[in-house]
Amino acid sequence: MYRSHNCGELNASHINTEVTLAGWVQKSRDKGFMNWVDLRDRYGITQLIFDEGRSQKEVFEAAKTLGREFVIQIKGTVIEREAKNKNIPTGEIEILVSELNILNASLTPPFTIEDETDGGEDIRMKYRYLDIRRNPVKNSLLFRHKVAMEVRKYLSDLDFCEVETPYLIKSTPEGARDFVVPSRMNEGQFYALPQSPQTFKQLLMVGGMDKYFQIVKCFRDEDLRADRQPEFTQIDCEMAFVEQEDILNVFEGLTRHLLKEIKGIEVEKFPRMTYEHAMKTYGNDKPDIRFGMEFGELNEVAKSKEFPVFNAAELVVGIAAPGVGNYTRKEIDALIDWVKRPQVGASGMVYVKCNEDGTYKSSVDKFYDQNDLRHWAKTTGAQPGDMIFVLSGPADKTRGQLSALRMELASRLGLRKPTEFAPLWVVDFPLLEFDEESGRYHAMHHPFTSPKPEDMHLLETNPGKVRANAYDMVLNGNEIGGGSIRIHDKATQQLMFKYLGFTEEEAKAQFGFLMDAFQFGAPPHGGLAFGLDRLVAILGGQETIRDFIAFPKNNSGRDVMIDAPSTIDESQLKELHIKID
């Protein structure tokens, strides 16, 4: 044993105890005749004291050689500290050191091991093992563990069984973004890494497992946006003999449990909102409802006048930004520039100041009178002192742009409070979405999602209108989970593949095993998956997932610490029956 206690547990009750500690030198303060060292481990920091008068000469001298991040072991006596530090649990004591053993020296670290470090992202990633010593990263990993354990306990207590599904599976044409693995034993053939265990969990339902979950790595070889990783973790769940309502209840229960256990927050029953409503009201299928700023559609009044921009538009829609009625012309112009950025893509913006005296001043006063503007204010819910921002154009695009503006304003106004949690369900997603590029419909969720029976008749005539038994859980403007009731009979599944443009042969070659399984007594079933990385980041009040992942990859999919991916030997390629092209 290298220690009798850790660096976070000693306090006044231990005074006069002989202890052995081990850890890292956080910092030392050499006052000549006295030398203090902060000793750090995962559990905390304990102050050590080396005193010319009270310490042995060689121990006292050795302490002067300690550099930052040296690993040491000490023996000593717990004594009362003169200058107490009420901010840390060990702040009332210090250790008068009698023995010092340097376990390992350290080069000067390339960045400071402090909560606020001087290391940039790149250098932190290269030396991730040092970055992990910092509280923000270390605590994020501990937090992730705690969340995962709570998930497991909660689901296990509800009779869910965690089943490990395979990582070496089959590539599908759907799987344009599959990572593949050449097989040595099966020449010219490849495994794929799962983008999700979807078909396996459905087969477990066919197999009578009844309630399945798994916290599992998934893989997607896609161009990485800022906060995506090629490997990510899902809480993957499936239940048999359930309807949508049952699934929503179980996983709402899980989420409420997490909020309560992890954050100490009790939330009301989750609101439910249809996809259609979410799109009309927030321009977004994952609305952040921590704040209002709901959309007001202004077509009626806006198009009744001679303003050509609005008259040419499919949709005129606005939001009221609270308390910014006094924005200067410069501030407004900056915001107009912001919505014109290519990432947002609006061509212009109309604004209406709602004066405190109940009058209005707009950028379109030439076309609209006070009555018109009063109507806009009513529709957008604007109060005196607010500002209404109005966008116009093609309906879908304009909603998307206004949603971006809504989120931007909320951020600027501090309405997206990381300590506030506003979950909801978005339900009744469309089954299919039209892909302009390929000119055909794709499954919005995946091809195993069941259409609502009452919409089945629209599949031939108006496929875009068919709603699915699909749902997303949304938390603070992020989709943290999504799922559906699945198709569980062969005929419907075959039909679905047909509508998605599969030939009968393709469907059979790729998913024959699943359709075969459906012929042997498949129960009705459904489920969902949470993105664990995102979930813990949001629960942790963070915007980015990266510090909740021990060894993340960069935007090129590289691990810069170990320098992967890398080239491999010619002989290895040969064994795998492949060549570099």
Place this chain on the structure above:
Amino acid sequence: MYRSHNCGELNASHINTEVTLAGWVQKSRDKGFMNWVDLRDRYGITQLIFDEGRSQKEVFEAAKTLGREFVIQIKGTVIEREAKNKNIPTGEIEILVSELNILNASLTPPFTIEDETDGGEDIRMKYRYLDIRRNPVKNSLLFRHKVAMEVRKYLSDLDFCEVETPYLIKSTPEGARDFVVPSRMNEGQFYALPQSPQTFKQLLMVGGMDKYFQIVKCFRDEDLRADRQPEFTQIDCEMAFVEQEDILNVFEGLTRHLLKEIKGIEVEKFPRMTYEHAMKTYGNDKPDIRFGMEFGELNEVAKSKEFPVFNAAELVVGIAAPGVGNYTRKEIDALIDWVKRPQVGASGMVYVKCNEDGTYKSSVDKFYDQNDLRHWAKTTGAQPGDMIFVLSGPADKTRGQLSALRMELASRLGLRKPTEFAPLWVVDFPLLEFDEESGRYHAMHHPFTSPKPEDMHLLETNPGKVRANAYDMVLNGNEIGGGSIRIHDKATQQLMFKYLGFTEEEAKAQFGFLMDAFQFGAPPHGGLAFGLDRLVAILGGQETIRDFIAFPKNNSGRDVMIDAPSTIDESQLKELHIKID
């Protein structure tokens, strides 16, 4: 909700309750005017009754159409059963059915869904989703979940933090058996799937994580022996500031906890045995100590006489098989044939019958007198009524052969009881082992294992004699876990790579990140990994791991259910910058 109760929970206390159940038709017995159906789900079986007199006509008729494995939902009343079945929890009641809803029909399954099935291995694997409905497989998966949860709870309670390490890592030349993954974004480069998270867990120790664990998939592309899988699961653990003793104590504690919680068995403190002792006494570094039959080395007496076979041998060694002194000549010959099989490889075997009257009768009476044989009996611990079997030849090979014979005899004699658990630690493994093929030493455990300081001086002169701080946990003749205290300083790690035949450049290219990390304050650390698949199989009293894995692969590494691996599109290969060779 498709059900008010599951099929395992109704009993006499529910009589007269209206219930809704859903599940699979296990079997039906049609007696003309009466029809019984056993309805099955994960939780049990409930008997349904359709009665011409008491059921509605259409329900009664519909029940006659039900085939095996149909999925149905029923409503009905719990009534007392006439012929009670005390063997199942629901055996006192049955459900008088008032409504029947066929949720899904089923083709006749290709094998019976019974504990003892008529399906062979191949067909069971092809229809694994049906196989999972069978109790032995279903219960194995539930059992695995229970073990994994207990492991997680136990380690979490000891402050271990589960950290997910990456799956897309770097291939190493050591990794001849790496599965690799071509990178789309990094042309001509490959990730590798981890054979274990070894270096990452060490980096977590450098990062101050202090106590790490992870239940994690690992991958090895090796020719599959009967009971190996290309993807397998480890309970991977590491601790900082510990010595070997600390690690043995923690994981002995975990194993005792599992035996107690899962099996209700209390075991004594685990015996510890050196590798050297295990090899000399059992011919095996994972001895099954549920039974004795320890080796007796007979060189002294055996070589004192004129028996040329023994005189030419490096080692003469025997075991006493209890109670088989009355084996017939035919039975003995069969055993001699058995040790001559190529898998064992002995060239012959000497035997000594220990008669009840204290005399001996051996196959080498020509050379050895009763005194000699009495000495053999004493050395091998043979009692009257036992039989001594003696092998001879090169020491290592002969020990291996005798070990195989010992295990075979124990199996035949019923000494390997699946309900008995005899764990132990084997310690002081050699650091290196000589590989005849390459003509050089390899790391027996892995290159990160630390040599015992007191043996360091032998590294140059007698590398095979250097012992490592390495240990295995052995349970019932299986290695279920193994680990070591690691090297934690750059100089020793460099030296180790040198002894293992790495050039300085190779070591740096492959493991530079680890040696770099050691320069920034690496704490002393060590750990181990358990094989979860094997552990649960042994705890479950089974010889094979396959039924503890939901979707195992066959001996060619194929998933015959989904038919993977498979060919992939030319366009996909092109995107990955590879060609089939």
